[in-house]
Every structure is written in C-alpha cells, then in structure tokens.
Amino acid sequence: DAKTTQPPSMDCAEGRAANLPCNHSTISGNEYVYWYRQIHSQGPQYIIHGLKNNETNEMASLIITEDRKSSTLILPHATLRDTAVYYCIVRPPYGDSGNTPLVFGKGTRLSVIA
Amino acid sequence: GAVVSQHPSRVICKSGTSVKIECRSLDFQATTMFWYRQFPKQSLMLMATSNEGSKATYEQGVEKDKFLINHASLTLSTLTVASAHPEDSSFYICSARDSSGGYEQYFGPGTRLTVT
Numbered sequence: 001d002a003k004t005t006q007p008p009s010m011d012c013a014e015g016r017a018a019n020l021p022c023n024h025s026t027i028s029g030n031e032y033v034y035w036y037r038q039i040h041s042q043g044p045q046y047i048i049h050g051l052k053n054n055e056t057n058e059m060a061s062l063i064i065t066e067d068r069k070s071s072t073l074i075l076p077h078a079t080l081r082d083t084a085v086y087y088c089i090v091r092p093p094y095g096d097s098g099n100t101p102l103v104f105g106k107g108t109r110l111s112v113i114a
Numbered sequence: 115g116a117v118v119s120q121h122p123s124r125v126i127c128k129s130g131t132s133v134k135i136e137c138r139s140l141d142f143q144a145t146t147m148f149w150y151r152q153f154p155k156q157s158l159m160l161m162a163t164s165n166e167g168s169k170a171t172y173e174q175g176v177e178k179d180k181f182l183i184n185h186a187s188l189t190l191s192t193l194t195v196a197s198a199h200p201e202d203s204s205f206y207i208c209s210a211r212d213s214s215g216g217y218e219q220y221f222g223p224g225t226r227l228t229v230t
Contacts, residue, residue: 036221043118043207043221044158087157101148101209102219104158 003027003090009109012082018075020108022088025069030093033064034102035073037084044087044104047073051093078112085109116142118210120222127198128230135193135225137208143188144210148219149181152205164191188213198229 005023012018024033032051036044048055048062050071055062061074075082087107092100117140127133137147145166150158162183163171170183180202182194191210195202207224 038158041205041224041226043120043223045221046115046218101160101163103160104150106157 003103004088004105006086006088006105006108008106009111011111011113012075012078014080014112014114015077018078018082018110018112020073020075020086020088020110021070022073023070024088024090027068027090029068031090032093033062033068033071034089034091035060035062036087036089036102036104037082038087038107039081039084047086078110080112080114083110083112116140116210116212116218116220118208118220118222120206120208120225122225123223124226124228126228126230129199130197133195133198133227135195135206135208135227137191137193137210137222139189139210139212139220142210142212142214142220144191145188145213146211147185147191148209148211149183149191149193150207150209152207152224158207161193195227198227200229203227203229 032049034049035047038044048060050062064071085107087104089102119138121136147164149161151161152158161176164183164185166185172178180196185191205224208222209219211219
C-alpha cells in the first residue's frame with residue numbers, strides 16, 4: 001500500500017505557482033520522498049526527490065517539513081504542459097532498495113488553466 | 115538521463131491471441147525490471163518484478179501463466195500476455211532499475227494494449 005496521502009485534484013492558473021501537498025506521516029528516518037508525474041498516456045516522469053533538506057532543480061522545488069511528515073512540491077510557474085497526475089512516493093534509500101519497487105498511490109490530478 | 119524503451123507503443127489484437135511487449139534499458143544495465151498495469155483513470159499497479167536470469171516474482175492476484183515474463187539479458191525484459199481477452203486491455207508500463215549502484219528506477223513510455 002502507498003504510504004502517502006494526496007488531494008485527488010487541484011487547479012492552478014497558468015503562470016502561477018502550483019503547490020502540491022503530500023502527507024507521509026509514517027515515513028521512516030531513512031526513507032526518501034520522491035515525486036513523479038504522469039502526463040496522459042505516457043510513462044511516469046521523475047521530477048525530484050529529497051530526504052530532509054529542501055531541494056530544487058530545473059523542474060521544481062521540494063519542501064519537506066522538519067518532522068518529515070509532509071512535503072510540498074512547487075512548480076514555480078505552471079504552464080499548460082504541466083497538466084498531469086503528480087505522485088508522491090516514499091522509498092527506501094539506495095543500497096537498501098534491493099528489489100523494492102516504487103509503489104504508486106492515487107496521486108493528485110493537476111489541471112493548469114489558461 | 116537513462117532511457118527505457120518499450121515496443122510496441124500500441125497494439126490491437128484479437129481475443130485469444132498472445133502479445134509480446136518488450137522493455138529495453140538503452141544506456142544502462144538493469145538486473146531488475148518491473149512491470150506495471152494501469153487501467154483508465156486509475157493508478158499504476160505493480161504486476162511483477164523481473165530479475166535477470168531468474169524467475170519473475172508476481173504480485174498477488176496476477177496470473178503467472180497468463181503474464182509470462184522473461185528477463186534474459188541485462189537490458190531486455192519481455193512481457194507476454196497469453197491468450198489475451200478484452201479484460202486484459204490496459205496500459206502496460208515497464209520500469210528498469212539501474213544496476214550501477216544508484217538503484218534509480220526509470221520508466222518506459224508504456225504500451226497500450228487493446229484486445230477486441
């Protein structure tokens with residue numbers, strides 16, 4: 001079972017920041033938070049991941065609370081092409097992963113509106 | 115970044131026929147690959163874990179005699195849907211884990227199977 005909880009859907013105006021929340025209250029101390037997105041009829045696309053510190057890359061920023069029980073993915077300037085389902089996933093660290101696959105919850109369907 | 119390909123991207127077959135889907139890691143080696151299935155408006159559901167040179171591990175409720183998995187090399191895994199039926203129509207997605215030490219999991223673009 002997925003170890004995360006996300007709102008089923010969100011809307012965001014084009015050009016504005018999209019803030020997608022994720023609750024992972026049972027996360028273990030060595031587990032990472034990963035974010036993927038899936039555009040319609042495509043495979044999942046990696047966005048970003050983090051352990052404790054906030055992370056930023058060319059796609060997004062990831063803000064993890066100090067207690068690590070929740071996080072927020074931020075798309076700073078959402079475009080119509082960002083319309084997708086966004087998945088927040090908790091996974092074991094490198095080396096301990098073994099054959100543990102990524103487990104997908106229901107995700108958040110983000111609709112970016114012109 | 116690492117690339118995973120799937121072939122075919124889309125296939126339509128008649129009920130009772132078998133369909134083979136290929137998953138390849140193009141620029142890295144993958145001792146482990148995963149197969150997921152996704153029905154419309156639903157999330158990805160793990161079907162099986164494929165290990166190079168050994169038998170696949172299937173999730174509960176997935177028929178191993180119907181969904182035959184072969185992982186014969188470090189860059190190729192195949193999923194064969196035997197005697198496909200309309201209820202097998204779905205979006206099949208493979209994922210490959212980089213064996214070089216990063217253990218990152220990369221996804222293919224998916225294969226849309228329609229059984230008529």
